[in-house]
Amino acid sequence: MADGKNWRRAGYVGAGAAGLLAGNLALVTGSIVRAAGxxxxxxxxxxxxxxxDPPQLMRSTVAxxxxxxxxxVETSLDLDEHPSDTVLVLVHGWTCSTRFWNPQVNQLAQHWPVIAYDHRGHGLSEMGEKKVSVAMLGQDLEAVLTSTLPAGKRAVLVGHSxxxxxxxxxxxxxxxxxxxxxxAVVLTSTTARDVVQQQLLTPPTLPRYTEMVKPLVARAFVAAPVPLPSNELTSRLTHYMALGRHARAAHVEFTDxxxxxGSPRSRAAWGAAMYRLDVAAGLHALSVPTSVVVGSDDLLTPPLHADYMAQVLDHNGVLRDYVTYGGAGHMVPIERSEPYNVLLDDVLKAA
Structure with missing residues (x-):
């Protein structure tokens, strides 16, 4: 009989803990929705x-x-014959595609040869059968460079998120x-470690007892394979999460x-992979002039990440510059396309 009582007591405790966890999850999730509102x-x-979409023709190929x-992969038609020995290589972020770089291609492809590609499972790229990983990100970039970067030319690698x-x-x-x-390298709105754990989407005013569930909400946010429609609610959430508070409607609509x-399966797989992000060794391995760029109001990769990367690069003697765009969120190449394009042009000219 005592065993039965203990079993029921354990069941009550378990149910109570589950209820508390569910309540805290709802509280944290609701706070994000209210903040977006x-x-x-x-x-x-x-x-x-x-x-x-860029009016100038680009060659579509595969790596x-x-x-x-x-x-x-998309490349300039004159990639091999272009007189420049430097090629702009654009590497987009999670849930995006080569279209993310429209503001850069529309301005810079008139003067510089360009290579842009879709990460696996993004845009027009295949997902493949292997489990994705952060190591695979670097291996796929190597595959693109091997297949498309002309012999004798050097890349300016520009990565967002x-x-x-x-x-x-x-x-x-x-x-x-x-x-x-x-x-040269340009690291934009990105980080070398703890990207999910150190995001700032959750308002800081929540009670301390919700701290235990914030990681669960963050993990669910990046790793849930659910379809994302584009409507008024998602637009408000996208604005809050990815852009600055006073973003242009055209930028919010384009981002949303x-x-x-994007593919729900791909988004979830890559989100789970990024939960274990640690590419600090690669940050230390950078040996060419490297620029760090961040928006002051970035909630997904806040400036604390950029500070860390800039400190490492400066210590290693390869920090070219550290640029913060006031009022911008995570989508700096869209939100601040004009000055950002000037920065890229300057990096290309100096390379």
Whole structure:
């Protein structure tokens, strides 16, 4: 009889703990939704012409990876014949595609040769059968460079968010004699470690007892394989999570649509992989001039990450510059495309 009582008592305790956990999860999730609702309405000042799909022709091709997965790659038509010895290589972030770089391609591809590709499971790239990992990000970048970077030319690697992680993953694995193939690096809105654990989406005003469930909410946010529609609610959430408080409506709409097009399976797989992110070894391996760029209001990869990367790069003597765009969120290449493009142009000219 005593065993029965103990079993029931354990059941009550377990149910109570589960109920408490569920309640805290709802509290944390609700706080994020309320914070999104309090975000000022996006500024509707008309379309941004830099967001349109580039009118200049690009060559669409594929790069085979080590496991046979085919990655979609876009290159300048005159990539091999272009007089520049420096090639702009654009590496987009999680849930995006090569379209993310429209503002850069529309301005910079007129003067510089460009390579851009979709991460596996993103855009037009295949997902493949192997379990994705942060190491795979670097291996896929190596596959793209091997397939498309013309002999004798060097890349300026520009990575946004997960794209920056891909560059650091690549540097850790393939960074020997880096300067032979890479002239410079630009790390934008990214981090070398703890990307999920140190995001700032959860408002700081929540009770302390919710701290235990914040990691669970963060993990569910990145790793849940659920479809994401594009509507008024998702637009408000996208604005809060990914852009600055006073973002342009055109930028919010473009970002929300871009994210909604992504594969739920791919988003969840890569989100889970990033939960274990640590590419600090690749950050230390960077041996060419490297710029660090961040938005002051970035909640996904807040400036504390950029501070750390800049300190490491400065200590190693390769920090080219550290640029913070006031009021910008996570999507700096979209939100601050004009000054960001000037920065990239300067890096290309100096390479």
């Amino acid at each position: 309090r975000t000022p309405a996006a500024v509707d000042d008309g379309p941004d012409p830099l967001l349109i 085979p990876t080590g496991d046979g997965t085919l990655l979609h 997960m794209g920056g992680m891909a560059i650091m993953s690549w540097a850790a694995q393939f960074g020997a004699n880096m300067a032979d193939r890479v002239a 649509e871009l994210i909604s097009r």
